[in-house]
Amino acid sequence: MKFKAPFIIILSTILSLFLLAGCGQKQESGQEQGQRSAAKAHTYKIGLSLAITGSTSDAGNPYSKGVEDYINYANEMKFLGDDKIKCMIRDDQYKNDVTKRNFEDFLSAGIIFYLNYSTGSTLALKRDFEEERIPVIPASFHAGNLIDSNYIFLPIVSYSSQAIGLSEYIVNNHKGVNPKTAMFIHPSAFGRGPVEDVKKAVAAGLTMDIIEVVEHGRDLDNTAMLKRLISKKVQYVICNTVQSPVATLLNDAQRLGISADEFGQEDKITFFGVHYTGGNDLIALAGTSAENFFWTTSYRLTNEESAGASAQLEIAQKYGRDSKTANSHNYTNGIMAAQIAVETIRRAKAKGLEINRSNLYNELTAMNGFNAYYPLTTVGPVTFSSQDHAGVDTQIIYQVQNGVFRSICNPFESTYTGKLK
C-alpha cells in the first residue's frame, strides 16, 4: 500500500483544522448548556437564517448583528423578567437549500419564532411555515411573500408599496404632463415584484407613464441604457435592487452629465430607490454621484436626531460595533425584526399565556389599534391583523444632500396601495 506522503500531510492538516473548529463549537455549546441548566427561568428559542457570508452578506452581516445585539439587550434589560430568549443564528450563504436545512435544524431545537432573510427562501419555505404554523418575519419585503400565507409578517411596507409611494411622490411634485418613468430592477422575484403593482397603480389612475422596465445583469457600464432612456425622454428612474448596481448606474449618469441636480430637472434623470438600494453603503460606493438620490424606507436614520437613532447607537456602542455597522439601516432592520419577536413574546407572557407558536401568532395578529406596537426606530407604528401582515404602513423619503441622507417629507401612507387592496 503506497500513499503519497505530502498529500497525506496536507489532508491531515486540513482535517485537523476542521476538527479544531468543531471542538471549539462543541465546547461553547457545552458552556451554554451548563448556564441553561443553572437557570431556573424559561429560555425561548428563536432562529435566524441569513446570508452572513456570500451574496448580499453586506446587508446580512449588519442585519444579523442587529438581531443578536437586540436579543442580548432584551435579555440584559430583563424585558421578559427572568426569562431569556436564545436566538440561534445560522449562515445560509443566500442559498435556499441551506436555508431549508437551517430551518429544519431550528425546528429540531424547538424554536417558537423564526426570522428569515431572502425573498427566494421565504417563497420556497412558505408551505413549511404553513404546516409548522410558525410566525415568520423575513428581511424580504416582497409583497408576494404574503400571498397564500398566514404566518409570514413583513416588518415594514412591501417593496411594492414603497415603489408606489415613490411614484406618487413623483406624480405629486412633477410639473407638466404625465411624468415619464423607467424602472431599474434586480433580475429576480425581489426586483420584479413591484413592477406589476406599480403598473396596477397606473391603471388605477396614477398619472404616470412607465416607459421601460430594465432588468440589470452584472453590467459594469450603463451608458447605452441611460442614453436610450434619455432619448425616450425618461425623467425618473425607480430602482428596486441592491446598492452596487445602483451605484454603477449613478456613476454612469454623472459621467454622462445626465444626473438631475434637483427633482424633475428637464432633460436630466432623477433617481429613486426602495429600501435595499440606499443607506450609507450607497454613498460610500457612489460618492458624489449619489447626490440628489431619493430613497424610501420606513426606518429612521442615525444621522437625523431621534430617540430611535440614539437608542440604536447606544445598543451598538454597548456591544462594541463599529461606526459602519452602528449607522447601517440593515442593522436597524435586524433590530426591528428582533424587536417585534421580543415584543410579541413579552405581550403573551404579560397575559400569562403559554409561550408557543399559536399564542405568538395570536399576539401578532392582535397588534393593532390600541395594541399597536411603537418601536422607536420606525416612522410609524407596527400594526398587524389577520388580514394585514405588513407591519409599519408608513414610509418616508430621504434625499442625499451634501453626502448625507436627509428626510424631505413627513411619513406618509401610499394612497394607491390602499386603493389596490
Add this chain to the structure above:
Amino acid sequence: MSVNRWLATGNFYESYKQEQRIFSTHCERAVFIVFIVALFLWPLLIKTSNTALLVLDEIMIAIIAIIGLNLVTGFAGLISIGHAAFVGIGAYTLAATSRVLGDQHVLLTHAWPLMIFLSGTAGAVFGAFVGLPAIRLKHLYLAIATLSFQMIFQWTINFMSFFNQGQTIPIARVYCFTGMVSRKDHYLFWYYTILIIVVVCGFCVRNLLRTRYGRCLVAVRDNDRAADAMGMHPGLTKVYAFSLSGFFAGIAGALHAYLYRGAGLDSFTLHHSITYLAMAIVGGLGTLAGSFFGPTAIKALDLQVEQLSEWTSVFLPAAMNLATALKPLAFGLVIVLFLIFEPRGIANWWRIIKSYIKLWPFKY
C-alpha cells in the same frame, strides 16, 4: 479462480466471465449485503433529526447525478459542464406538470414513481439532443457546447413566466400505501425511496459496464478511431452516453424537487455543474465506486467549511468578507490537491484498501 471463494487472496480468474463477476469473492458480497441492510435498518434503530436525514438525502441524490456524470465524462470521456441543467430538466419536468395540472394533481401526488421515471426520460431526451454535437465536437469544444446548454437552461427558466421566473414552483406532498406522507415522515420516506433508487441505479450501471454497450463507452473514450475500426459506432455511443447521463440526472432532479417540495432555479446553476464535476473528480472519474465517494466527500467538506466560515466570521473582519472566501478556497484546494496527488480519486484509495485486505497478511 481459487476453489475457496471466501478466502481468495489473489486473482485466479480462468475465464472472462469470472473476471466480470459483480463480486469477486463471497466476502465482498457478504460485506455489501450487511452494509445495505445496515443502511436500511439504522434509521429505525437510531433516532435521527430531520436535518441529518435531509443531508443524507441530498448526498444520495448527488450520487445518482454523479453516476450519470461519470457515465458521460468518466467512462465515455466526454466532458460535460452542464450537468446541473440536466438535473434541472428532471426537476422542471415535475414543475411544469405542477404548473399545467396543479401541484395537487394525482399524477404528482400518487403516481410519483411514474413521474420520477418520466423526469428521467425527459433528461434522457435533452441529453441525446445536447449529445448530438458530440458526434462532431471533442474536448474543449464539446465542453463549450454543454456550457451553452447550461446557459440556455438558466436563461429560459429565469425569464419565462411559465417557470415562475426561476422562483420555486411548489409540488405537493406525495402519497404512499398508508396515505399522505406527513411532514414528520417526509425525510425518512424519501431516504428509503432514494436509497432504493441508488441501489437500483448502481446495479444497472455495474451491469451496463459488463455488457458490450458499456465496453463501447470505454473503447470510444480510449480511442474512438480504433473503436470505429473494431465495428463500434462512436457517434451513436457518444449520443447514448449523454442520453443515459441525462436519464440519471433527470431522476436526481425529480427526487430533488420532491424532497424540497418544489423546483427553483438556484439549485441548478453553473456553480452546481462545477460542483458535480468536482464530485466526480474527487470520487474518481471512470469508476462506479467514485460516484459514491465523491458526493459524500464534497458534501461533508461543504458542511465542515460552512461551520468553519460561520465560526471564523465572528473573528474575521466583516468588511474583508474573508469568511465568504473560505468555502470556494477549500473547494478549489481539494480539487487541485486531488488532481496533483491523487488524480484517480478516493476510489483508488478504496481499491488499495480492498487489495490490502484481500492479500493480508502478505504485502504483495
